Amino acid sequence: MKYTILGYLSSxxxxxxxxxxxxxxxxxxxxxxxxxxxxxELRRLESAGLITGAATTVGERxxxxxxxxxxxxxxxxxxWTRQKPEYRPSRDPERLQLLFSDNNDVETIRQHxxxxxxxxxxxxxxxxxxxxxxxxxxxxxxxQRLKKKDAAERAxxxxxxxxxxxxxxxxxxxxxxxxxxxxxRLDGLAGSEA
Amino acid sequence: MKYTILGYLSSxxxxxxxxxxxxxxxxxxxxxxxxxxxxxELRRLESAGLITGAATTVGERxxxxxxxxxxxxxxxxxxWTRQKPEYRPSRDPERLQLLFSDNNDVETIRQHxxxxxxxxxxxxxxxxxxxxxxxxxxxxxxxQRLKKKDAAERAxxxxxxxxxxxxxxxxxxxxxxxxxxxxxRLDGLAGSEA
DNA sequence: CCGACCATGTAATATGTTACATGATTGT
DNA sequence: ACAATCATGTAACATATTACATGGTCGG
Numbered sequence: 155m156k157y158t159i160l161g162y163l164s165s166x167x168x169x170x171x172x173x174x175x176x177x178x179x180x181x182x183x184x185x186x187x188x189x190x191x192x193x194x195e196l197r198r199l200e201s202a203g204l205i206t207g208a209a210t211t212v213g214e215r216x217x218x219x220x221x222x223x224x225x226x227x228x229x230x231x232x233x234w235t236r237q238k239p240e241y242r243p244s245r246d247p248e249r250l251q252l253l254f255s256d257n258n259d260v261e262t263i264r265q266h267x268x269x270x271x272x273x274x275x276x277x278x279x280x281x282x283x284x285x286x287x288x289x290x291x292x293x294x295x296x297x298q299r300l301k302k303k304d305a306a307e308r309a310x311x312x313x314x315x316x317x318x319x320x321x322x323x324x325x326x327x328x329x330x331x332x333x334x335x336x337x338x339r340l341d342g343l344a345g346s347e348a
Numbered sequence: 349m350k351y352t353i354l355g356y357l358s359s360x361x362x363x364x365x366x367x368x369x370x371x372x373x374x375x376x377x378x379x380x381x382x383x384x385x386x387x388x389e390l391r392r393l394e395s396a397g398l399i400t401g402a403a404t405t406v407g408e409r410x411x412x413x414x415x416x417x418x419x420x421x422x423x424x425x426x427x428w429t430r431q432k433p434e435y436r437p438s439r440d441p442e443r444l445q446l447l448f449s450d451n452n453d454v455e456t457i458r459q460h461x462x463x464x465x466x467x468x469x470x471x472x473x474x475x476x477x478x479x480x481x482x483x484x485x486x487x488x489x490x491x492q493r494l495k496k497k498d499a500a501e502r503a504x505x506x507x508x509x510x511x512x513x514x515x516x517x518x519x520x521x522x523x524x525x526x527x528x529x530x531x532x533r534l535d536g537l538a539g540s541e542a
Numbered sequence: 543c544c545g546a547c548c549a550t551g552t553a554a555t556a557t558g559t560t561a562c563a564t565g566a567t568t569g570t
Numbered sequence: 571a572c573a574a575t576c577a578t579g580t581a582a583c584a585t586a587t588t589a590c591a592t593g594g595t596c597g598g
Contacts, residue, residue, distance in 0.1 A: 155557075157441075161448035171577050184444045186437030191558060193579060216566045218577060235449045236456055238463045239442035243380030243586090247351075248433035250378045253512045254355035255429045256493075256505035262430055263508070269432045299450075310537060311450035314457070317530050318447045328522050336511050343504060349585075365549050385586060387551060410594040412549065437558090 155195055158185040160223060160231040163205060165299035167222040170196050176295075180284045183277075183322055196221060204230055264340055271333040278326035285319040288312075349389055352379040354417060354425040357399060359493035361416040364390050370489075374478050377471075377516055390415060398424055458534055465527040472520035479513040482506075 162173060162181065170193050177187040196219075199205045204227035207219040223231070248270060255263050287293045289312070296315060300308050356367060356375065364387050371381040390413075393399045398421030401413040417425070442464060449457050481487045483506070490509060494502050 157448070158444060161444060164448060169577080170579095174577090183438055184440050184447065186439065188559070189578075190560080190580080193577095212576070213567055216577065231448060232451060235445050235452055237445075239445055239460055239467070241442060241467060242439060244377055245380065245436060246378050248435060249512050249515065250352060250355060251429050251431075251433055252508055253378060254351070254358060254425060256497075256501070256508050257426060258429055260504070263504075266433055273433070273435060303450075307450070310454070310457075313533060313537060314446055314450050317526075317533070318443050321443065321526050324522055324526060325519075328518055332511075332515050332518060339507060339511070343507060363549080364551095368549090382587075383550075384552080384588080387549095406548070407595050410549065 155185070155187060155191065156199065157231060157234050158187065159192070159195060159199060160204060160227050160234075163221055163223040164228060164231055165295050167220050169218050169220050171218070183281065184318065199227070203227075260340060260343065264337065267333045267336050267340065271330060271337070274326045274329035274333070278323060278330065281319060281322045281326060285316070285323060288315055288319065349379070349381060349385065350393065351425060351428050352381065353386070353389060353393060354398060354421050354428075357415055357417040358422060358425055359489050361414050363412050363414050365412070377475065378512065393421070397421075454534060454537065458531065461527045461530050461534065465524060465531070468520045468523035468527070472517060472524065475513060475516045475520060479510070479517060482509055482513065 158177065158181070159173060162168060162176060170189070173187075173192050173196075174189040176182065177185065177192065196205070196207070200207050200221070204224060205221045206224055207221045210218050210220055212218050252263075252266060255266065284293075288296050291297060300311055303311060352371065352375070353367060356362060356370060364383070367381075367386050367390075368383045370376065371379065371386065390399070390401070394401050394415070398418055399415045400418055401415045404412050404414055406412050446457075446460060449460065478487075482490050485491060494505055497505060
């Protein structure tokens with residue numbers, strides 16, 4: 155959570171609401187969070203001196219706090235990215251459900267797999283879309299991140315971005331092909347029974 | 349959590365310690381949990397009437413509670429498996445770290461990707477091993493699950509098991525090939541810089 | 543007898559979800 | 571005026587992690 159926010163703000167300053175949008179959308183594929191988690195965390199990070207907030211208004215009265223990364227915050231982020239990657243314990247309700255579905259009829263299992271296929275087909279399309287926008291320079295946030303850099307650094311940043319998003323595309327494609335094969339094998343079962 | 353335990357006990361009765369072992373190992377690839385979560389949850393499920401515990405002893409004095417699924421528990425599990433699959437918000441510290449690594453030098457990024465490769469190589473080998481044991485009938489717990497069933501039902505259960513585990517093998521293989529390609533692309537970068 | 547493993551628990555803390563709550567702005 | 575979206579918060583609850591804590595069994 156902490157590093158998602160620091161990382162986000164390391165591209166450019168942004169408000170809590172901006173974060174809510176990003177972590178509910180594109181960035182949320184890597185780290186999701188809801189507004190009730192984000193706003194308190196921003197205040198914690200501010201009191202820890204890692205970010206600073208500036209009060210602004212939209213229109214006449216609507217308050218908005220725009221946060222920026224401090225030096226300490228940037229250093230903290232940098233230190234973290236240099237550590238070896240962490241892996242959280244997996245929690246995958248879908249797989250668990252499938253594993254214990256052997257008392258269900260074939261049709262129920264088919265529906266499960268079809269829903270899985272649909273879920274990841276949608277996800278794949280969304281990620282492809284996002285990746286497209288980034289690589290063609292249509293993503294404003296990533297543009298801001300890149301414009302501070304020279305050509306070589308920019309190529310590196312763009313490569314990392316592409317690796318992350320295309321990795322997610324592949325994950326989605328994997329689930330699609332897995333579910334497709336699974337459906338075929340399920341049909342094979344039903345066939346040999348009849 | 350709840351359904352991991354109910355699912356586990358739907359194969360055969362088992363103790364809290366058994367669950368600790370499984371959710372720290374093979375079953376933990378789908379749903380991980382530690383003993384401090386498991387023991388209290390078992391008591392909650394018991395007071396909800398979904399499982400019942402019987403006190404036994406190992407040797408002379410060492411207490412052990414063996415839990416079994418009740419009718420209500422089995423029904424609850426069955427109802428759950430018939431619902432459409434759930435997907436949790438993703439939280440992937442590794443990808444996030446990579447995405448914000450553009451201020452690091454190529455060597456640091458290389459180490460990150462190499463660590464990723466190592467992590468999933470190990471994981472793949474473990475899952476392949478487990479899958480092998482299941483398919484050749486060497487997994488006692490799954491044997492117990494299967495022996496209650498006739499040939500057709502057994503084939504179905506074995507298929508689901510295979511789908512779950514081979515899905516995990518593929519995920520690991522995906523990460524391996526992704527990281528391998530990523531390393532190659534990173535070398536490409538470093539090459540064009542020199 | 544000692545180390546590895548069996549077996550179970552609690553407490554403090556951290557993290558995450560759902561629901562409740564409020565009010566302004568912008569475009570139609 | 572009305573709806574959609576901007577913008578921020580709190581409270582109750584559920585879930586998960588880390589550390590603390592205890593004692594028995596089994597094989598060498």
